[in-house]
Structures are given as C-alpha cells and as structure tokens.
Amino acid sequence: xxxxxxxxxxxxxxxxxxxxxxxxxxxxxxxxxxxxxxxxxxxxxxxxxxxxxxxxxxxxxxxxxxxxxxxxxxxxxxxxxxxxxxxxxxxxxxxxxxxxxxxxxxxxxxxxxxxxxxxxxxxxxxxxxxxxxxxxxxxxxxxxxxxxxxxxxxxxxxxxxxxxxxxxxxxxxxxxxxxxxxxxxxxxxxxxxxxxxxxxxxxxxxxxxxxxxxxxxxxxxxxxxxxxxxxxxxxxxxxxxxxxxxxxxxxxxxxxxxxxxxxxxxxxxxxxxxxxxxxxxxxxxxxxxxxxxxxxxxxxxxxxxxxxxxxxxxxx
Numbered sequence: 001x002x003x004x005x006x007x008x009x010x011x012x013x014x015x016x017x018x019x020x021x022x023x024x025x026x027x028x029x030x031x032x033x034x035x036x037x038x039x040x041x042x043x044x045x046x047x048x049x050x051x052x053x054x055x056x057x058x059x060x061x062x063x064x065x066x067x068x069x070x071x072x073x074x075x076x077x078x079x080x081x082x083x084x085x086x087x088x089x090x091x092x093x094x095x096x097x098x099x100x101x102x103x104x105x106x107x108x109x110x111x112x113x114x115x116x117x118x119x120x121x122x123x124x125x126x127x128x129x130x131x132x133x134x135x136x137x138x139x140x141x142x143x144x145x146x147x148x149x150x151x152x153x154x155x156x157x158x159x160x161x162x163x164x165x166x167x168x169x170x171x172x173x174x175x176x177x178x179x180x181x182x183x184x185x186x187x188x189x190x191x192x193x194x195x196x197x198x199x200x201x202x203x204x205x206x207x208x209x210x211x212x213x214x215x216x217x218x219x220x221x222x223x224x225x226x227x228x229x230x231x232x233x234x235x236x237x238x239x240x241x242x243x244x245x246x247x248x249x250x251x252x253x254x255x256x257x258x259x260x261x262x263x264x265x266x267x268x269x270x271x272x273x274x275x276x277x278x279x280x281x282x283x284x285x286x287x288x289x290x291x292x293x294x295x296x297x298x299x300x301x302x303x304x305x306x307x308x309x310x311x312x313x314x315x316x
Contacts, residue, residue, distance in 0.1 A: 073089055126138075129249040133187050
C-alpha cells in the first residue's frame with residue numbers, strides 16, 4: 001500500500017487505499033455520524049482498519065470540507081458536527097498516530113496537479129462548483145498554503161457589484177456569515193437564486209439546464225450564471241495567472257460548461273489578453289481521496305528527509 005485517503009463528507013465517509021501505481025486497491029465506506037464523539041470514533045476506526053490491513057502505519061490523509069484554524073487548531077465546517085472542536089488532534093489521539101488533514105477542495109487540486117488534468121503544469125488552480133464553491137492552487141506539485149490556511153476559499157470572495165446591479169439580484173447572507181459572497185450566486189443554490197429573480201420561481205439547476213433550449217428565461221439564467229462564474233475565474237487569473245484551471249463539482253457535469261465558461265471568461269478578460277486553459281477534472285469520485293492520500297504521502301516523505309538530514313548533521 002502506497003497511501004490512503006479519507007474523503008469526509010456530510011453524509012458519508014469513504015476510505016480509499018492506493019497501491020504503488022496510485023490506483024485504488026481497497027475501499028471502505030461508512031455513514032457520517034451526527035455526533036462529534038461518534039465522528040471521531042468512525043474516523044479513528046478507518047485509520048486503524050487501514051493499518052491493520054497493511055501491517056504498518058500507512059501514510060494517510062483526511063480531506064474534509066471546512067478549515068482547521070492553525071492558531072487555535074479548531075475546526076470551522078458547515079456540514080460536520082465539528083465546528084469549534086479540535087477535530088484533527090482528536091482523531092490523532094483516538095487513532096494513536098499522526099494523520100494529515102487537508103481541505104477537500106485543496107485535495108482535489110493536488111490530485112489533479114499530480115495525476116489528472118493539471119499533470120505536467122507548474123501552476124494548477126482548481127475551482128469546485130457544487131453546493132458550495134472552493135478551490136486550491138498547486139505549485140510545482142505542492143499545495144500553496146499560507147499562514148492563515150484560508151487560501152482557496154474562492155467562493156467567499158465578493159461578488160461583482162456591477163453584475164449584481166445589472167441583473168437586479170438580491171444581496172444575501174452567505175453561510176460563512178458575510179454578505180454578498182460569490183458563492184451565493186455561483187453555487188448550485190446560487191443558480192436557483194438567479195432563477196428566482198429572472199424566472200419568478202426557484203428552479204433547480206438540473207431543470208434550468210433542461211429548459212435552456214426551449215425557455216428564453218432559463219437560457220438567460222444560464223448566461224447570467226456563466227457571467228458571474230467567469231468574473232471569478234478572471235479575477236483568479238489576475239491574482240495568480242495559473243497555467244490551467246481545473247473545474248470540478250456537480251455543476252462541472254453540465255453539458256457544454258467548459259466551452260461556455262471559456263468564452264465568458266475570455267469576454268471578461270482585459271482586451272485581447274489570453275486566459276488560462278479551463279478544463280474538467282479527470283479524477284472523478286477518486287480525486288479528493290487520492291489528493292488527501294498524496295498529501296499524507298508527501299508529509300511522510302518530508303519527515304523522512306528531515307530525519308535523514310538531522311542524522312547526517314549529527315554524523316559530521
């Protein structure tokens with residue numbers, strides 16, 4: 001076994017074990033408990049199961065929605081019963097070993113940079129479009145992580161005021177506590193929010209997509225959603241200028257989404273300057289767990305290097 005990754009979601013926890021070729025060799029899935037103590041027990045149980053199967057401590061990472069505050073070590077997450085709790089350290093104590101925690105969007109960025117659509121590129125950015133919006137930046141095969149550990153929370157960048165005004169959309173409070181976040185227009189519920197203004201009803205994204213060809217108002221909702229998403233993509237390009245932007249999440253499965261976002265982002269860009277390639281994530285359901293596993297593997301390799309360097313220094 002090369003490494004293992006745990007994809008921790010609001011409804012399920014899935015462990016994926018990867019062999020030397022980084023293909024999945026074992027899986028184990030359990031429902032996500034709704035109490036904190038049970039959540040810790042479930043995660044620790046999966047860690048122990050992995051080590052028992054391997055006969056040794058496998059490099060292991062856990063990818064989860066939300067953040068771990070590096071100053072307090074407390075979690076902030078919307079879909080787990082762990083906000084305000086030391087989730088990372090409690091799992092380590094219960095499992096009796098070290099594990100690596102990584103945000104799920106950053107895990108996907110790392111997976112796609114190493115194994116997927118970003119392979120061979122130096123700077124890879126991911127943007128996950130689903131019930132929420134987030135992403136990450138991998139540079140030279142490593143996730144860029146700053147001191148606050150909030151980099152990649154792209155959905156909580158402010159929405160473009162000119163588009164909000166142009167289309168007469170409401171400014172609402174985001175789940176993060178701020179008002180006017182891009183996520184409130186770009187995530188799946190955000191597309192429905194646009195529909196409520198344009199179509200007069202809160203239509204689901206699948207229904208909006210299905211009606212595009214026959215209903216001009218549904219087509220208008222789609223165009224507005226593309227404009228908001230393209231504005232964010234353009235701003236991310238201005239800030240980072242990545243080689244490639246990898247799109248994932250449920251909304252990435254919309255037919256024609258890459259072509260539509262490429263055209264809209266080019267339209268939002270300065271003059272005739274180019275934009276990065278916008279591509280679909282290749283890893284599918286395995287990408288997040290694989291990214292978490294790779295983060296665990298990277299951590300083990302770094303520790304081994306540090307130990308080797310220290311031993312070498314002692315011998316001189």
